[in-house]
Amino acid sequence: MANDPAIQHEIIADIKRIAIELGRIPTRDDYLGNGGIFSGRKIEMSFGGWTVALNAAGLSAAKRDKRAKVSNEDIFGRDLVEQLAGHQSQIATPDAPKPMKSTAVVGDLHFPFTNMQTLEKFYAFLAKEKPARCVQMGDLLDQMSHSKFPTSRNIYTPAQEMSIGHKMSKEFWARVQEIVPGIECHQILGNHDVRPIKRLIESYPAGELFFSIDRFYQFDGVTTHLDARKELILDGVIFHHGYRSKLGDHRDYALMSCVVGHTHTGGVTFRQVRGEILFELNAGFMGDVDSKALSYTSQKIVQWTQGFGYIDQYGPRFIPCP
Ligand SMILES: [Fe+2]
Numbered sequence: 001m002a003n004d005p006a007i008q009h010e011i012i013a014d015i016k017r018i019a020i021e022l023g024r025i026p027t028r029d030d031y032l033g034n035g036g037i038f039s040g041r042k043i044e045m046s047f048g049g050w051t052v053a054l055n056a057a058g059l060s061a062a063k064r065d066k067r068a069k070v071s072n073e074d075i076f077g078r079d080l081v082e083q084l085a086g087h088q089s090q091i092a093t094p095d096a097p098k099p100m101k102s103t104a105v106v107g108d109l110h111f112p113f114t115n116m117q118t119l120e121k122f123y124a125f126l127a128k129e130k131p132a133r134c135v136q137m138g139d140l141l142d143q144m145s146h147s148k149f150p151t152s153r154n155i156y157t158p159a160q161e162m163s164i165g166h167k168m169s170k171e172f173w174a175r176v177q178e179i180v181p182g183i184e185c186h187q188i189l190g191n192h193d194v195r196p197i198k199r200l201i202e203s204y205p206a207g208e209l210f211f212s213i214d215r216f217y218q219f220d221g222v223t224t225h226l227d228a229r230k231e232l233i234l235d236g237v238i239f240h241h242g243y244r245s246k247l248g249d250h251r252d253y254a255l256m257s258c259v260v261g262h263t264h265t266g267g268v269t270f271r272q273v274r275g276e277i278l279f280e281l282n283a284g285f286m287g288d289v290d291s292k293a294l295s296y297t298s299q300k301i302v303q304w305t306q307g308f309g310y311i312d313q314y315g316p317r318f319i320p321c322p
Contacts, residue, residue, distance in 0.1 A: 008046050011038050025059045075263065100235045102131040105309030107261040107283030108139035108190065109172070110239035111165040118306045118321045119172070122286070125319065126179045131310070134176050134183055136283045137261035137283050138190025138228070138241030140217065141165045144293035146195035152292045166216050173219040185222040186232060190241035190262060194216065196229050238261070242282070251280035259316070264304035266318035281316040283309035
């Protein structure tokens with residue numbers, strides 16, 4: 001009986017047995033030469049051919065060799081227009097950008113030595129764009145009085161500098177929340193902010209237990225991140241004051257998108273890593289380069305760039321304020 005289901009079932013079981021023993025899909029000769037119990041003729045009578053028998057056994061002949069030969073006929077016989085119309089790129093496309101809340105990024109303010117014109121431009125930007133979030137990237141206060149570098153002591157007493165700087169900081173955060181009610185606010189700390197702690201530890205390490213600068217960095221409606229080393233991560237992006245000088249170095253170290261300040265030089269750089277486009281945004285500078293506190297560079301001409309950063313669904317950018 002040519003198509004006896006019982007015989008077909010036994011043939012299928014035997015082909016599978018040989019496939020398992022060989023560890024591959026057998027050819028007809030493989031089967032016959034490695035102990036297959038049915039003759040080639042019997043298989044052809046039952047299924048009509050070896051390929052049909054393999055398909056019935058769930059062992060597609062097409063899978064036997066992934067590097068199936070492609071003939072000139074396969075290549076040159078195709079209609080090119082039809083082929084291109086159905087073409088799907090084999091190149092991996094980058095993941096869609098992660099959803100990012102619209103975020104205004106304020107770089108080094110250095111209160112009370114701040115460029116108020118740049119700050120006013122930032123407030124105008126807030127009023128227009130109404131971002132969902134604002135992050136101040138540290139160096140909120142200059143803390144000139146606590147610098148270990150030679151600086152003037154004839155401008156403010158340490159108490160005056162702190163009093164004026166803290167008042168300006170409070171006004172800054174109040175103004176941000178007045179312009180955009182309900183905005184999510186984050187304050188992180190920079191190297192200038194922690195200067196008083198550094199000076200204390202240098203001369204009286206045990207005094208650290210009895211000393212805190214925290215209250216000068218806490219404001220109504222603002223989440224303050226008091227550990228200056230710890231990265232703040234929002235929507236998968238690191239926000240850190242920064243410590244490296246070359247734009248992109250923080251991103252390349254962490255292999256994550258980063259927002260930084262510190263160098264006072266705004267800008268953005270991109271890099272594709274394993275199909276994902278990572279960035280580093282530097283938020284630039286809002287200090288007053290002509291102030292006594294920030295005139296420590298050896299030249300009057302500096303490359304610091306006034307401005308601020310912004311990130312939305314279209315990515316990061318630095319907005320210069322000449
Ligand atoms: Fe700074």
